Amino acid sequence: MNFDVAVFWDALTSYPFFKGACITLLLALLAHSVGILLSIPAALALDGPNNPARATLRGVLSVFRGAPTLLQLLFVWNALPQFFPIFREEWFTPFFAAWIALSLNETAYQVEINRAALKSVDRGQYAAGHALGLSRLQVFRYVIMPQAARIAIPTTANEFITLLKITSLASVISLQELMAVTSQTVSSTFQFSEYYAVALVYYLAMVYSLTWLQGGLERRLSWDAVAAAPVSLVQRTLARMRRI
Amino acid sequence: MSEIIRLHNVSKNYESFQVLQGINLSVQQGEKIVICGPSGSGKSTLIRCINRLNPHDSGSITVEGQDVSSKAGSDHVRREVGMVFQNFNLFPHLTVLENCTLAPMKVRGLSRQAAEELALRYLNRVHIGAQAYKKPGQLSGGQQQRVAIARALCMNPKVMLFDEPTSALDPEMVGEVLEVMAELAQDGMTMLCVTHEMGFARKVADRVVFMDAGQIVETASPAEFFDNPQHPRTRAFLSQIRH
Numbered sequence: 001m002n003f004d005v006a007v008f009w010d011a012l013t014s015y016p017f018f019k020g021a022c023i024t025l026l027l028a029l030l031a032h033s034v035g036i037l038l039s040i041p042a043a044l045a046l047d048g049p050n051n052p053a054r055a056t057l058r059g060v061l062s063v064f065r066g067a068p069t070l071l072q073l074l075f076v077w078n079a080l081p082q083f084f085p086i087f088r089e090e091w092f093t094p095f096f097a098a099w100i101a102l103s104l105n106e107t108a109y110q111v112e113i114n115r116a117a118l119k120s121v122d123r124g125q126y127a128a129g130h131a132l133g134l135s136r137l138q139v140f141r142y143v144i145m146p147q148a149a150r151i152a153i154p155t156t157a158n159e160f161i162t163l164l165k166i167t168s169l170a171s172v173i174s175l176q177e178l179m180a181v182t183s184q185t186v187s188s189t190f191q192f193s194e195y196y197a198v199a200l201v202y203y204l205a206m207v208y209s210l211t212w213l214q215g216g217l218e219r220r221l222s223w224d225a226v227a228a229a230p231v232s233l234v235q236r237t238l239a240r241m242r243r244i
Numbered sequence: 245m246s247e248i249i250r251l252h253n254v255s256k257n258y259e260s261f262q263v264l265q266g267i268n269l270s271v272q273q274g275e276k277i278v279i280c281g282p283s284g285s286g287k288s289t290l291i292r293c294i295n296r297l298n299p300h301d302s303g304s305i306t307v308e309g310q311d312v313s314s315k316a317g318s319d320h321v322r323r324e325v326g327m328v329f330q331n332f333n334l335f336p337h338l339t340v341l342e343n344c345t346l347a348p349m350k351v352r353g354l355s356r357q358a359a360e361e362l363a364l365r366y367l368n369r370v371h372i373g374a375q376a377y378k379k380p381g382q383l384s385g386g387q388q389q390r391v392a393i394a395r396a397l398c399m400n401p402k403v404m405l406f407d408e409p410t411s412a413l414d415p416e417m418v419g420e421v422l423e424v425m426a427e428l429a430q431d432g433m434t435m436l437c438v439t440h441e442m443g444f445a446r447k448v449a450d451r452v453v454f455m456d457a458g459q460i461v462e463t464a465s466p467a468e469f470f471d472n473p474q475h476p477r478t479r480a481f482l483s484q485i486r487h
Contacts, residue, residue, distance in 0.1 A: 127297050128333035132347035132399060133323040142346055146337045223337050223379045 008194040011185065012201060020181035021202040023095070027177065028164040030099055035106030036156070042107065043114035044140075064108035069101070070169050076101040077173040098170035102163065109159055117152035118144065150221040157214035161207055178202055248273045248403060248434055249294060254303035256289060263289045264300065265458040271403070276435045278445040278466075281455035282481060287438040288330075290455070291405045294436070295325050308402070323351060326396030330408040332388045334380035340367065340391050341376040344398045352399070359398070366394040370424045386417025390424055397428075404428065406437040440485060446470060454478045 011017055042061070046054055064072070077097040081087040121144050129139035171180035182199040186192055249271040256264040263286045271277060279287045292298040294305060296318040307325060310317040335343050344363035348354045354362070367373040370390040372383075380388050389409055396404060406425065410418045422444050429435055429448045439445065445452055445466055452469040454462045454477075462475045473479045 122333070124329060124331055124333040125335065127292075128327075128329065128335070130297060131295055131322060131327040131329075132395070133319070133351040134347060138350050142350065143335055147335075150337070221337070223381060 003193050003197075004191065007189075007191055008197055011195055011198045016176075016181050016185075017178070017198055017202065020176060020178035021206070023176060024164065024167050024178040024202075025206055027095065027098055027102065027167045027170065027175075028160065031102035031106050031167075032110075032160050032163055034099075034103035035110045038103070038107040039110035039114050042111045043118060046111065046115060047118065061108045061111055064104050065112075069105050069166055070172065072101045072105055073098060073169055073173055094170065094173045094175040097173055098167070098175050102167065102170075106159070106163055110156070113152050113155045113159060114148070116155075117148040120151050121147045146221070150218075150223075153214065153218055153221065157210060157217075161210060164206060164210070165203065246273050247271070248308060249436075250304075250306045251290075251294070252304045252306075254290075254293060254300050254305060256286075256293060256298065256300045263458050264293070266303070267458075267460055269453065269460065269463075271434065271436065273402075274432050274434055276429050276433075276448050276450050277437070277453055278449040278451075279436065279438045279453045279455060280440060280442075280445065280481075281461075285455040286458040287455050288407050291327075291407055291436055291438055294405060295321050295327055297327075323399065324401055325403045325405060326399055326401035327405040328389070328392050328396055328407065328409045330411050332380070332385070332392045332412070334388055334392055334395070336380050339377050339379055340372070340383070343380065343391060344395045347395075348398050363394070363398050366397045367391070369397070369427075370394045371420075384417060385413045386420045389413065389417075389421045393421075393424055393428070401433075403434040403436065406435065406439065408438050408440070410439065410441060442470070442485065454481065456481070 045057060125143050126139055129143040167177055168179035170177055178199055182195050186195045247270055251267050251269040254264055254267040267290060281287050289298055293300045296312050305312045307321045310320050312318050312321045341363055345359035348359040348362060364373055367376055370393055372387055372390050375383055410421050422441060426448050449466050451463055452466050453460055456477050462478045473482055
């Protein structure tokens with residue numbers, strides 16, 4: 001076994017790997033932001049008796065949820081330009097294509113998380129808000145949302161970590177994210193372990209930081225007198241990495 | 245005395261089950277009414293119809309002359325009528341103080357400072373000012389219910405609705421909540437209370453309304469109601485709760 005530490009270190013501190021990691025993180029952040037933004041109104045819109053509009057929305061979401069992410073990426077990158085000339089223009093880069101595909105995919109998953117969170121808020125909270133004269137929007141903004149957010153945060157953070165790892169699929173549409181940079185370097189040098197280790201360190205560092213942020217956010221939003229039993233950062237991160 | 249709430253021939257169904265059948269009730273300003281009856285008789289539905297938490301199906305409900313089934317009427321009734329729930333329904337993510345200041349700030353447009361002064365005044369009035377900066381989850385049931393009363397009072401309501409306010413409480417905490425309610429009654433608040441606390445009804449109520457199967461069976465002064473009930477169903481109910 002030989003592991004060239006110098007090669008590992010040079011790659012870890014090199015610009016292409018750093019840039020690849022930044023693209024990975026940026027793509028995940030942007031796709032999840034759009035996902036969350038779209039999923040909240042979608043989750044609210046789905047709440048109610050069945051009608052044609054809801055059935056359509058549900059159908060569309062189930063396609064985004066059912067189709068493999070890889071297929072969606074390829075479809076957006078290769079097939080969309082066939083339908084719409086606007087996607088043949090200069091601005092439609094692999095990054096944009098990946099952003100669109102992953103956002104739609106993420107919206108579909110996030111809708112379910114939000115719906116579950118909204119459902120778990122006690123109906124009495126709506127009644128209390130309305131009885132005080134608050135409007136529907138105010139009840140949602142000041143009473144329901146903060147409570148639903150607390151419930152949704154652990155699963156949302158999990159979802160984000162999964163998304164962060166899924167961005168590696170965008171290498172197939174030639175996006176120069178972390179995994180693409182790694183594969184290309186390896187294919188020309190054949191020093192597998194050194195460069196794979198670099199990718200692992202970057203992914204782990206991103207997941208660690210997110211898990212740490214999530215813990216802080218959960219603590220800030222918690223209102224229980226007794227906090228839940230603390231789970232260590234290492235334990236939580238390891239549990240996550242097992243799901244790659 | 246002037247009339248503040250009027251229910252005329254109010255009916256409501258859940259699916260095919262008729263929860264309220266032709267309810268007529270007039271509430272005068274300053275009046276204290278206790279509504280009692282067996283479970284499932286429609287008491288809670290009745291008071292939830294008044295502030296439009298449950299829309300009624302037919303008949304009319306007016307509060308200060310405004311029909312609550314209109315948008316303007318339901319906005320009006322919710323601003324002017326306070327409600328206290330069986331399960332408190334405090335907002336668990338907000339402090340006691342924030343629970344009390346939310347509606348005055350967002351609905352009445354009070355400044356934070358004015359709303360907090362108001363909230364502390366009412367929290368002190370229900371003897372719980374010292375807990376203002378705690379979260380509801382840190383309080384006992386009796387304390388939570390008193391906060392809920394203060395929260396409703398912060399909107400300066402003209403009427404207070406109580407939906408079994410002591411039913412979810414441990415027995416030793418019932419007294420502190422009833423005491424606050426009795427003080428409120430003494431100050432002249434118009435009150436409609438759904439409760440099984442017959443001691444409270446006897447002491448505080450001007451009228452006792454007995455409901456069964458979605459109808460008002462009997463309305464009487466507490467003395468009449470407890471000592472000389474007219475209707476056989478009232479007698480059956482009273483003998484049951486007296487064990």
